[in-house]
Amino acid sequence: MKILKKTTLLFVLLLSGLWLHAQGEPATMADTMRSNGRIYVVVAVVLTILTGLILYLVRLDRKISRFEKD
């Protein structure tokens, strides 16, 4: 439990750091995401969907493994 709390805190700190960093940038940030006709945005969307589907499969796999052990 302690470890969980510590890691969550660490994540929150890291993320807030990222956010502050992003605020300090000039308006031309995320250049890659805006270049090349913004095809990178499509790649990001597709990869998000893929990640979601894979995570779903992993969860199913784990669940079935648990059933098999019983």
Place this chain on the structure above:
Amino acid sequence: MHKSWWKITAVVLLVYTFIMGFLGEVPRLPLLQETIRNLYFHVCMWFAMMILFTASVVNSIRYLRTFQYKYDIYARHFAVVAIVFGLLGYATGAIWASFTWADPNKPATDSFSTIARDPKLIGAAIALLVYFAYLILRDSIQDMDKKARISAVYNIFAYAILFPAIWILPRILPSLHPGNDGENPALDVKNDIDGSMRLVFYPAVIGWTLLGVWITTLKIRLSLLNEKKMSA
């Protein structure tokens, strides 16, 4: 997770496919333009389907050699997932065709009547319908031994029809789909820049197939659990 190395391989290959599929260099072809990237998605559906149907028929033969019921369960689930991939291949092909084969100067119904007559589409439809019949046949027989035996034999026939329907007939008849006159339906990409498309296409085929196998193993494990529960 259960035996995870090849599942990780599948994920890595699919991520690679999606990144390189959109960002990689492709030849500049008239008409096809950027849609040539569908090679990594639409064509892979059919490759995965073919490999999964092969796995299905292999398991049916294994059942007929050993009469162990689990092989029949394997065969059924491989066939189901293969059908899903086949339907996805059909749907993606319909979208692709409506932007490349359809004549924008004619009413949509005219284009549809030419496209619907295409022997490759009819062949694929026949193959899928034959496999629908496999599922109906298998799931409608109550007696377990009969169910397994009849459906295993039928599966071999279905595979024997699948081959001419999607590999041989469409190559002999004239078609809009690439792959006439003994040409290769997927890999004769003109001006394929130094085979760079192949560097994405082959990993894509493996990635999609492994994803299909993963889904199949989940379904198999569930139905084996069910069998165990029923017999206990």
